[in-house]
Amino acid sequence: MLNYDKFFSADVPSFLRSPVREIFRKVDLNAICSFAGGYPSADSFPLADIPALTARVLEKYGSKALQYGATQGVPELRELIARREGVPVGQVQISTSSQQGIDVCSRILLDPGDAVLVHNPVYLGALQSFRAYRARLVPMEELSSAGDAKIKFIYTIPDFNNPSGETMSLEEREALVALARRLDVLIVEDSPYRELRYSGEQVASIRSLAPERTLQLGSFSKIFAPGFRLGWIIGPEPLLEQIYVCKQSLDLCPPVLDQYLAAEFLGSGMLDENLVKTREKYRERRDLMLSLLERYMPEGVSWTRPEGGLFLWLILPESIDTVALYDDALSRGVAYVAGSFFYTDGSHRNTMRLNYSFIALQKMEPGMKLLADVLIKALNNS
Amino acid sequence: MLNYDKFFSADVPSFLRSPVREIFRKVDLNAICSFAGGYPSADSFPLADIPALTARVLEKYGSKALQYGATQGVPELRELIARREGVPVGQVQISTSSQQGIDVCSRILLDPGDAVLVHNPVYLGALQSFRAYRARLVPMEELSSAGDAKIKFIYTIPDFNNPSGETMSLEEREALVALARRLDVLIVEDSPYRELRYSGEQVASIRSLAPERTLQLGSFSKIFAPGFRLGWIIGPEPLLEQIYVCKQSLDLCPPVLDQYLAAEFLGSGMLDENLVKTREKYRERRDLMLSLLERYMPEGVSWTRPEGGLFLWLILPESIDTVALYDDALSRGVAYVAGSFFYTDGSHRNTMRLNYSFIALQKMEPGMKLLADVLIKALNNS
Numbered sequence: 076m077l078n079y080d081k082f083f084s085a086d087v088p089s090f091l092r093s094p095v096r097e098i099f100r101k102v103d104l105n106a107i108c109s110f111a112g113g114y115p116s117a118d119s120f121p122l123a124d125i126p127a128l129t130a131r132v133l134e135k136y137g138s139k140a141l142q143y144g145a146t147q148g149v150p151e152l153r154e155l156i157a158r159r160e161g162v163p164v165g166q167v168q169i170s171t172s173s174q175q176g177i178d179v180c181s182r183i184l185l186d187p188g189d190a191v192l193v194h195n196p197v198y199l200g201a202l203q204s205f206r207a208y209r210a211r212l213v214p215m216e217e218l219s220s221a222g223d224a225k226i227k228f229i230y231t232i233p234d235f236n237n238p239s240g241e242t243m244s245l246e247e248r249e250a251l252v253a254l255a256r257r258l259d260v261l262i263v264e265d266s267p268y269r270e271l272r273y274s275g276e277q278v279a280s281i282r283s284l285a286p287e288r289t290l291q292l293g294s295f296s297k298i299f300a301p302g303f304r305l306g307w308i309i310g311p312e313p314l315l316e317q318i319y320v321c322k323q324s325l326d327l328c329p330p331v332l333d334q335y336l337a338a339e340f341l342g343s344g345m346l347d348e349n350l351v352k353t354r355e356k357y358r359e360r361r362d363l364m365l366s367l368l369e370r371y372m373p374e375g376v377s378w379t380r381p382e383g384g385l386f387l388w389l390i391l392p393e394s395i396d397t398v399a400l401y402d403d404a405l406s407r408g409v410a411y412v413a414g415s416f417f418y419t420d421g422s423h424r425n426t427m428r429l430n431y432s433f434i435a436l437q438k439m440e441p442g443m444k445l446l447a448d449v450l451i452k453a454l455n456n457s
Numbered sequence: 458m459l460n461y462d463k464f465f466s467a468d469v470p471s472f473l474r475s476p477v478r479e480i481f482r483k484v485d486l487n488a489i490c491s492f493a494g495g496y497p498s499a500d501s502f503p504l505a506d507i508p509a510l511t512a513r514v515l516e517k518y519g520s521k522a523l524q525y526g527a528t529q530g531v532p533e534l535r536e537l538i539a540r541r542e543g544v545p546v547g548q549v550q551i552s553t554s555s556q557q558g559i560d561v562c563s564r565i566l567l568d569p570g571d572a573v574l575v576h577n578p579v580y581l582g583a584l585q586s587f588r589a590y591r592a593r594l595v596p597m598e599e600l601s602s603a604g605d606a607k608i609k610f611i612y613t614i615p616d617f618n619n620p621s622g623e624t625m626s627l628e629e630r631e632a633l634v635a636l637a638r639r640l641d642v643l644i645v646e647d648s649p650y651r652e653l654r655y656s657g658e659q660v661a662s663i664r665s666l667a668p669e670r671t672l673q674l675g676s677f678s679k680i681f682a683p684g685f686r687l688g689w690i691i692g693p694e695p696l697l698e699q700i701y702v703c704k705q706s707l708d709l710c711p712p713v714l715d716q717y718l719a720a721e722f723l724g725s726g727m728l729d730e731n732l733v734k735t736r737e738k739y740r741e742r743r744d745l746m747l748s749l750l751e752r753y754m755p756e757g758v759s760w761t762r763p764e765g766g767l768f769l770w771l772i773l774p775e776s777i778d779t780v781a782l783y784d785d786a787l788s789r790g791v792a793y794v795a796g797s798f799f800y801t802d803g804s805h806r807n808t809m810r811l812n813y814s815f816i817a818l819q820k821m822e823p824g825m826k827l828l829a830d831v832l833i834k835a836l837n838n839s
Binding site: 077140141146184200228321330 | 461524526
């Protein structure tokens with residue numbers, strides 16, 4: 076066999092394998108009680124509507140729905156998003172997933188050694204992307220550690236953060252915008268969960284506070300279905316123009332039939348109808364998980380109380396190591412994601428992320444009991 | 458407005474805007490006689506079969522077809538491709554378009570200043586991708602000009618090349634493989650048209666000649682429909698492993714419903730049935746274009762006689778500048794792509810690429826007359 080190592084780009088050693096995806100590679104999530112992953116609930120998908128949607132799209136657009144499309148996305152979908160978000164259509168680029176949104180922002184903005192400011196803990200897919208471009212991830216509270224590195228942007232999920240479940244207050248958003256202006260850097264506002272609020276009041280988006288320096292990433296994964304791999308990017312036109320050129324060489328254009336399906340789903344009002352139901356389902360799941368935590372978790376464990384999104388965050392006594400416990404938990408039939416994977420320095424091994432959207436409702440209590448058993452046993456042994 | 462230039466990566470000035478995509482941005486191709494673009498014929502798409510395919514996929518897979526999928530692609534599609542291509546399934550990665558195949562190969566292999574060996578003229582999407590990573594494109598015949606640059610791979614479309622329409626003989630393929638082995642570099646075999654042969658005998662793929670150092674890119678765009686943005690990468694597992702990790706941060710996974718549709722289309726035998734019809738249609742178009750060129754082109758014009766694919770290549774007298782003529786041609790209602798766009802150095806302005814797959818059959822003769830008029834007028838004025 077050849078020695079392939081010498082062929083690789085200098086970026087490759089910085090590639091970070093997703094521990095979450097590695098879990099999925101090995102385990103059938105349906106066979107266990109999984110609080111891992113960030114999958115939406117399958118029953119939030121408009122499965123029954125897809126045949127009729129497809130028929131309508133093919134009748135309306137014919138073979139155009141199967142042909143190459145515009146690099147920016149099909150005009151019908153861009154216009155619907157522009158209207159919904161209150162921006163000119165020229166400020167909307169469709170992305171082939173909001174993960175691609177993160178990647179293409181990194182691609183046009185980052186050079187090796189550049190810094191990205193983040194809140195710890197950070198969304199893993201963003202960590203992977205920034206690392207893959209050999210950027211330095213600098214936690215907001217350690218700003219001075221950026222040193223000579225050129226800070227290019229602040230990355231944030233202000234609404235129902237993945238992984239922490241927390242939402243930034245208006246004051247925190249204003250402070251972040253003030254910081255971005257003081258440093259004269261851009262902001263990448265990752266916004267896949269914004270429409271999934273179950274309680275409390277919506278807070279102004281960062282884009283609305285600083286439209287001149289924000290690239291906002293939207294996603295159809297949680298409001299339609301992730302299998303379509305569709306998202307969007309809203310931002311200042313000079314930035315979108317480079318994203319457009321870059322996207323030509325990334326994949327030419329987003330999936331076309333999928334875009335028309337999304338346009339039909341959104342334009343017909345079905346998306347908003349479905350969203351009402353999805354919010355209700357997820358609210359019930361969040362509430363159930365919070366009450367189960369209350370009931371089963373031993374003393375010394377605390378957690379966030381998310382107002383929306385798919386996740387909450389557990390903080391355990393310092394003696395607990397969630398990475399070390401993982402195999403034991405899995406062998407008992409419960410999965411989570413260790414919190415340290417989301418930290419830029421791999422610290423906070425006493426934390427974990429729990430997802431409440433994916434697991435079957437009737438498995439939530441058995442799963443929580445299993446998890447509590449694992450933790451209680453570990454606490455007793457420590 | 459902010460000055461955004463300072464935020465951009467050092468790669469951005471090397472981004473190349475596709476002149477072909479720019480044409481599409483401005484002109485409705487259906488309103489003119491277009492030999493530009495590389496669109497398949499809309500009537501090659503199995504449009505009428507899509508509703509039934511969709512229904513079958515949803516019945517078989519249910520909500521799985523709308524959920525996140527494996528990063529490598531759904532197992533069903535990977536297995537079908539592995540069987541068709543005679544490789545282990547571990548050597549198949551599904552890509553979100555074969556353009557993404559090119560991009561991800563560039564991403565894992567190229568550093569700024571590295572060289573890629575190419576045949577001139579080169580597929581524009583590959584040129585864009587290599588340039589975007591600041592690689593040097595070195596024509597095969599100017600190998601010595603690579604100088605100190607580290608040559609990472611040879612890029613080639615051996616079957617019915619885009620743009621030239623030419624096919625490499627077995628001897629040429631063996632020579633290319635020998636060169637790759639002598640230089641100890643990889644080969645990226647871009648193979649989107651291989652199944653579209655209309656005459657002559659199939660030649661062994663480069664992968665079959667050098668499996669240990671070839672990344673072969675396949676595409677569903679010409680054998681199913683480009684709107685699905687699906688392709689595949691076959692290669693040695695150590696290379697695919699890095700592509701897999703990279704793809705996690707690029708877009709997590711390829712579009713899932715689209716993959717199941719492709720699997721159903723391929724697995725049911727419909728793809729092969731459709732391919733027989735598509736080849737017949739395209740053979741007729743190729744033959745018609747060749748006879749029209751014979752009939753209308755002035756003396757001193759020569760062209761390739763492709764055995765398959767979507768394109769042929771015109772070589773005009775040296776006095777003709779196809780870039781300069783383009784606006785005149787367009788205003789008369791005929792479009793082509795100037796050949797110099799496909800040259801690493803922008804030379805050969807007396808060449809052009811003609812596509813015969815997209816234009817409506819009855820527009821081919823009027824289009825060719827218009828094109829001949831433009832060329833004859835230019836020749837008379839020169």
